[in-house]
Amino acid sequence: MGRSRVRDVEMTYPLEGVRVLDLSRVLAGPFAGRMLSDLGADVVKLEPPNEDLTRLWGAVIGGVPGYFHQQNAGKRDVCIDLSVPEGVALAKQLAAKADIVIENFRPGVMDRLGLGYRQLKAARKDLILLSISGFGQDSPESQRMAYAAVIHAESGLVKRQARDGRPAQ
Structure with missing residues (x-):
């Protein structure tokens, strides 16, 4: 470069x-x-x-x-x-x-x-x-896979995306 x-x-x-x-x-x-x-x-x-x-x-x-x-x-x-x-x-x-x-x-x-x-x-x-790593090096959850969908669900982001009381699509 x-x-x-x-x-x-x-x-x-x-x-x-x-x-x-x-x-x-x-x-x-x-x-x-x-x-x-x-x-x-x-x-x-x-x-x-x-x-x-x-x-x-x-x-x-x-x-x-x-x-x-x-x-x-x-x-x-x-x-x-x-x-x-x-x-x-x-x-x-x-x-x-x-x-x-x-x-x-x-x-x-x-x-x-x-x-x-x-x-x-x-x-x-x-x-x-x-x-x-998604869940740290030595936490109880450290061996879990951590792709975006998992992190979104764990962090509450999926729930925040819900509209009009309906689940997120």
Whole structure:
């Protein structure tokens, strides 16, 4: 990404030179990575061999799936299988070169993969780990999946959308 020219004024992006490894999927994590990319960070998205699920979502125009590309525009993409030791080793190598790692697995998954904060921090002391979860890392609800519909229901947003005493549609 680097630099841009606007009205003959050279501009730099605030996160130019920052390296990000994006291990996330669906919305919250990919959107965070997209924002960092928009601000100039070099974001590498790790995608499983069977594709990111969101490549199948939404309208496809000219062979390009809109939802996936909206959340992942500006990122580089690498296919790595985290279910095999060689894939985990590759992810660790990428994380060791990153300034920021983004993940939104349920709590404990990254540790079980060998990619938890302590394991990654051993290779990169100043690493920032952005770990996104809907119900925290150690709450009684921490192992629950947390997609938008769940959060909307739990927060009362669905009830607030009701009109004229009728349930929300």
